[in-house]
Amino acid sequence: KIATNMSARPLHIVTPCKHSRPISKTSGFEVWMKLENCQPSGSFKTRxxxxxxxxxxxxxxxxxxxxxxxxxxxxxxxxxxxxxxxIFVPLTTTNLVIEKLKDEGADVVRGGAAWDECNQNALKFVEESGSVYIPPFEHPLIWEGNSSVIAELDSRPDLVICSVGGGGLMCGVVEGLKKRNWDNVPVLAVETHGANSLYQAVQAGKQVTLPAITSIAITLGAKTIGKQAFELTKTHPIIPCLVSDEDVVKTISSFLDDEKILVEPACAASIAVLYNGKLKQLVASNPLLANVKKVVLIVCGGSGVTIDMLNGWKEKFNV
Incomplete structure (x- = not known):
């Protein structure tokens, strides 16, 4: 247990913001990687x-x-x-992650086919047990903590790129930009086909619930985007963007070669736009991105990946 005089200190660390020569060369932009994979739990969620x-x-x-x-x-x-x-986990959660949760001393309950059902079971348990509910993405304290990722940047970027699941990271990014008076810095919000609740919500003009998560990026697997994330699309320059599972798998492999970092599909989604030419296309067609040169890519991390899993995905998508 943390000593009393230490208890007010953040549990996250200040992560490196590293320039990527390989990705800058490939993409044609000045790319800086905020390495949230270095957090103690393996992802930005620690914030x-x-x-x-x-x-x-x-x-x-x-x-x-x-x-x-x-x-x-x-x-x-x-x-x-x-x-x-x-921790209540969906049935799709890998044994790898479940063992890591147990290694941290957590009790693990398989709680539903997808996150949404799992969450309902968690809320029922909280009500019955008097415990404190810690939501994965939808709470002001979550966004406030995640906003620290922007507070650590040395200078103003032209664009921030992040992956979107429930939207907690994106909400934190936007809050962090506002705190630094960078309100006009656009955010490229990347999802995969099959886990695209934000994209579909923006298209429909309201929150949409997906029938199922069909992407390999299962940790982007909130079938309904968080309310705050959806509302922010009306007030901040947020550009939803989709990539394919195939591009994600290619990106995991390329990123491992270029940066010696293994990331899970949910994280690779945001990196993929720099490898597959999608960002170049958007800059050419979207006035909000007309002056983009310096890009901050949030490498959000994630612990649910192994080399064997990557090899299986490469075989599945023949890449």
Whole structure:
């Protein structure tokens, strides 16, 4: 347990923001990578979830519903703060992630076919047990914690690129930009086909619930985009963008070659736009992106990936 005089310190670390020569050369933009894969839990989730857990450090128990990374962040935070943790995971969660959750001391419950059902079971458990609910993305404390990723940047970018699942990272990015008076910096919000609840919501002009998650990027698997994330598309220059699972697999492999970092599909989605030429197309066609030169890419991380999994995906998509 963290000592009393240490308890107010953030549970996340200040991550490197590293210039990528290979990706800059490939994409034609000046690309800086914010390496959130370096966080203690393996992803950016340590920021927002760690912040919320710290604010509730006297709780009897933390309960989180998660496909992996949010749960790992909550489990890490609970272990650091000496608070028991129960994580409800969807049936799609890999044994790799479940074992990591258990290694952090968390109790793991398989709670539904997809995150949405899993979340309902977590909320019922919270109501019955008097525990504190730690949502994976939809809470002001989560966004406040995630906003620290922008607070650490040395200078103003022309564009921030991030992956979107439930929208907690994007909400934090936008909040961070506003705090620094960078309100006009656009955000490229990237999803995969088959896990594109933000894209479909923007097209429909309202929140949309997907019938199922059909992408390999299962940690982007919120069937309905968070309310705050959707509302922000009306007030901030946010450009939703889609990439294919095939491009994601190619990107994981290329990024591993170029930067010696293995990322999961949900993270690779945002990186893919720099490898597949999508950003160049958008810059040429979208006035909001006309002056983009310096790009901050949030490498959001994620622990649900192995070389064997990558090889399986490469075989599946013949890449």
């Amino acid at each position: 927002g979830i760690g912040h919320m857990c710290l604010k509730n450090k006297d709780s009897p128990r933390f309960v989180c519903s998660s496909g992996g990374n949010a749960g790992l962040a909550a489990a890490y935070a609970g272990k650091q703060l000496g608070v028991p943790v129960t």
